[in-house]
Amino acid sequence: MATPKEEIDRQHGEAKRLLSTMPNLGPPEIGEISLSYKVAPLESLQTKAGAVKEAWGNIGDSNDDGSNDDGGNDDGSNDGNSKEPLMSIDEIPCTSTRGIVDMTKLKSLVRAGHDTPITKSPAKPTMWDEAMASKENVLVTRRSHDAWGIKKIVLMFCDDFIQTIYEMPWWYDEASGFKEAVRGILETLGLGGEGGEKRICRMLLASMPPDMTIPFHHDTGEWVNKTHRVHVPVITDHTKVLFRCGGGSEGQMKRVKCDEGRVFEMNNQAKHAVSNHWDSYRVHLILDYVDEGFKVNERVRLGKGEELVQTRRSIDRKKDYGKRETPSYLIIGAQKAGTTSMYEYINQHPLSVKGRRRETHFFDWRWQDNLKTKKEQKEFYDKFFFANELKQCPSCLTGDSTPSYLLHSDIVIPRVKDVCPWVKLIVMLRNPIDRALSHYRMVTSDDGTDAQKKIRGMAWRGLTFEQVIEMEMVEMEKKGLMGEDAGEQEFLIMKMEDMKAVGVQKAVEKAFKHLGLPDYKVQDEGAKNSRAYDGMNEETREKLKEFYARWDEKLFGLLGWAGWDGDGISIGGERL
């Protein structure tokens, strides 16, 4: 199998060949490419005609009035009969010429230094030099990409979720000349004036070295299907630079004529690649903008000399390093109430990072009495997380999920308040009758390692469920089932039954909101840590029902719940 370098060399050679054989045409002028064509990477749809239909629905076949006659059901649903897809991959619009604009001003603004090899210090610093950008503008670094030697001048940038749009001094300070130089481009795109400019979330100039290929790929990240991607060749030779875009595989890409001043939009969910066989650096302006009405949380003007650091998942201001403490959240229980699932679901979010271990038990059986100060305790606790790495990614969070904390909440909560008062708590609850059986089945099960069995406890092994509950009811009666008010700590309390009733996605969205994470669609909704086992007899169920009744009543009164059935009613009576 070819190494990545060999594969890039292959594509570079192939591109050179295609430069003389592939038609070099400007994309059709079909106007703005609707974001509805960007619902998924084209690659993921190309093998399944049905999936194309599902994703693109009736877009390609709608009548002028927006209705369609495809024989779909009246309620808009589709009965899944084997109808042909309404659009094939080739028909999905991937490139569009939006206009041709004079590049004279922009070209003269950025020409100086665009073609100085990155390894050489320029005779006179220019806007392409990091030294100049880090003094006069904002340096945006992405370690993995910067190694390719592509130079950039960044005017606007945003995070992957388009929560914050950063404006750079060379953009908002009109004296830099950029606003004036790109005016024609923005007007062509319908982005002129203040309202239009506010829809732009990324704008940069990129200078690509000669004899280089960016292999075919599609863009990924939450921003992709929320934005229109525009390229404008500024300094180039369209006969020597091969830019291809379209479809879901290498062979489906079509050549885009990249002549200077052609403002073209591309569907960056489609495969695209570029090879520079020119003997000079190639400069493109690259711009992403959102549809009208898209809500952005904030636009922030960054000061001269600031630095933005980008990783695959995050974008952070260097001056915010260390701003977020670890961990940000604790899932404190209850045992067997879906805590593993909740932890795994949260960690599917691109801005969430798993700890070194899921159940730290730091606040219960790993508690270190010998550590006398909060600082010492925190330093010890941080060893369970990627605390140092996360200092440089304050937009990302991490957490601890130790379900036994709830059982020992009288000891745990004061410790939590002392060591990390900022953490947000998540409590998963479950009908105590079903929870009890699940717990019993786990403890008495033969699966797992010896160490796991030891941690689960040996006391119930060899006893029937009925014998165990008799013992436990006496204990619970003595201890009581509800602890003290935890005071100011921020709680999210959910019942596991809701994950079934309203669906995992809705339940997890509640957790994302609680943690201040932007919405995200979880990819894997499967139940974790589940076990198949026989149920309990009716008599035992009735006995437990009676035992728990007064505690249930107290809990429901406190949380505004009607019962244990999944009804989607969250704490305070709010519906999920």
Ligand SMILES: Nc1ncnc2c1ncn2[C@@H]1O[C@H](COP(=O)(O)OS(=O)(=O)O)[C@@H](OP(=O)(O)O)[C@H]1O
């Ligand atoms: N999404 C979803 N829907 C329904 N049920 C779910 C879901 N996720 C987890 N579960 C059930 O939760 C039980 C495991 O809970 P925990 O992970 O908290 O267990 S543990 O305390 O960490 O051992 C375990 O219950 P049992 O199978 O009855 O043992 C899981 O099946």
